[in-house]
Amino acid sequence: MKYYIKIALQHLAMGLVIPIAIIWKLQNGLSVSDAILTESLILLVTALADLPAGFIANIINNRRSLLIGALLHLIGMILLVIGGSLIVFIIAAIITGIAWAFVSGADEAYLHDDFIEDAKTYKKSFSTTTIVDEVSTIIGMVLASLFIYLGFSLKALFIFSSAILAAHLIYTFFVLPKSKTLSVANGGRYFPAFSLSLFKNKELISLIPLMLAFAVIYEAARPLWQPHMQAIGIDIANFGILFALLKLASIGGSILSRVRDFNIRDLLIVFAFMLSSLLLFGSSSKVISIVALCAYLFTENYFRVYMSTLMNKHIRHNRAAILSITSVIRNAAGALIIAGVGILSGLSIMIALTCLVIVKIPAIIYVLRSMSQKGI
Numbered sequence: 229m230k231y232y233i234k235i236a237l238q239h240l241a242m243g244l245v246i247p248i249a250i251i252w253k254l255q256n257g258l259s260v261s262d263a264i265l266t267e268s269l270i271l272l273v274t275a276l277a278d279l280p281a282g283f284i285a286n287i288i289n290n291r292r293s294l295l296i297g298a299l300l301h302l303i304g305m306i307l308l309v310i311g312g313s314l315i316v317f318i319i320a321a322i323i324t325g326i327a328w329a330f331v332s333g334a335d336e337a338y339l340h341d342d343f344i345e346d347a348k349t350y351k352k353s354f355s356t357t358t359i360v361d362e363v364s365t366i367i368g369m370v371l372a373s374l375f376i377y378l379g380f381s382l383k384a385l386f387i388f389s390s391a392i393l394a395a396h397l398i399y400t401f402f403v404l405p406k407s408k409t410l411s412v413a414n415g416g417r418y419f420p421a422f423s424l425s426l427f428k429n430k431e432l433i434s435l436i437p438l439m440l441a442f443a444v445i446y447e448a449a450r451p452l453w454q455p456h457m458q459a460i461g462i463d464i465a466n467f468g469i470l471f472a473l474l475k476l477a478s479i480g481g482s483i484l485s486r487v488r489d490f491n492i493r494d495l496l497i498v499f500a501f502m503l504s505s506l507l508l509f510g511s512s513s514k515v516i517s518i519v520a521l522c523a524y525l526f527t528e529n530y531f532r533v534y535m536s537t538l539m540n541k542h543i544r545h546n547r548a549a550i551l552s553i554t555s556v557i558r559n560a561a562g563a564l565i566i567a568g569v570g571i572l573s574g575l576s577i578m579i580a581l582t583c584l585v586i587v588k589i590p591a592i593i594y595v596l597r598s599m600s601q602k603g604i
Contacts, residue, residue, distance in 0.1 A: 499596070
């Protein structure tokens with residue numbers, strides 16, 4: 229329960245600002261391409277910092293890594309409150325990217341190694357975590373719309389989010405149970421052997437193409453969503469409620485992953501829905517765009533649980549660091565894709581989404597072939 233409360237606080241804070249993050253940057257004088265650039269920068273910095281952060285997590289333990297991430301998240305959010313210029317948003321993006329690097333591998337590693345008692349329950353526990361994540365984000369998003377209806381400024385939402393992240397940092401420090409794994413005392417001696425052996429791991433090397441395929445499939449060009457919804461006439465005051473609806477669809481995907489075993493037929497259906505819903509989202513129709521995005525997020529969360537379950541199934545040691553390698557690949561690929569669709573969005577959102585779908589197809593084929601050949 230204590231771990232789930234930590235997740236709830238973190239994602240409640242994020243939910244308050246997710247629906248209006250790009251719009252806030254546009255109101256601060258950034259162009260759409262500049263705003264998308266800052267979002268891709270978060271992913272790029274996360275990718276660059278993820279591996280060293282994973283090594284550090286194995287030395288200082290998962291909980292301490294989560295504490296560093298919590299502190300950096302708070303600093304990044306405070307900088308977003310200040311806003312005012314592209315430079316400030318770039319600095320905020322860099323700090324936030326480093327924060328996610330410290331959280332990405334350590335979060336799943338803490339759940340697997342420190343929170344649950346039996347590794348066989350990981351799938352259930354992780355899907356529960358995604359549900360807590362989504363529900364908390366939904367609450368934040370609904371509150372965002374409520375505050376905007378009541379006349380609060382977008383800046384006020386970032387201030388509220390900062391206050392919640394401060395509470396999240398305090399909770400993580402004082403309440404979250406300590407890690408069971410790797411203490412500082414033996415971490416320093418372990419680091420050199422760990423760093424050399426990790427990259428000689430044949431099992432890890434064989435998984436890298438699959439990690440890359442997962443990264444391409446997972447990227448959804450989220451920075452395009454808010455400008456497109458605004459362009460087709462959806463009022464910003466409705467963004468919170470709309471994003472909450474989208475998160476409800478995500479919860480559906482998490483629930484489905486709990487009650488069904490992963491098989492190639494289900495994944496084939498999921499991938500077909502992913503591709504078609506991205507294209508339909510580019511429609512000028514409000515109804516079609518919203519329904520399509522709900523369908524996409526439903527399938528995305530199912531795929532997210534599959535992806536995490538598979539990765540953890542193949543990892544035996546150094547979990548935080550190896551998961552960080554997965555995150556490096558995912559974020560580096562995401563940064564490149566977002567930068568590309570950001571440029572293409574200057575022509576049209578539909579062209580950008582079509583190119584994104586085309587890029588995903590070879591990755592999907594690879595995953596399906598791997599699943600049929602190796603039974604993964």
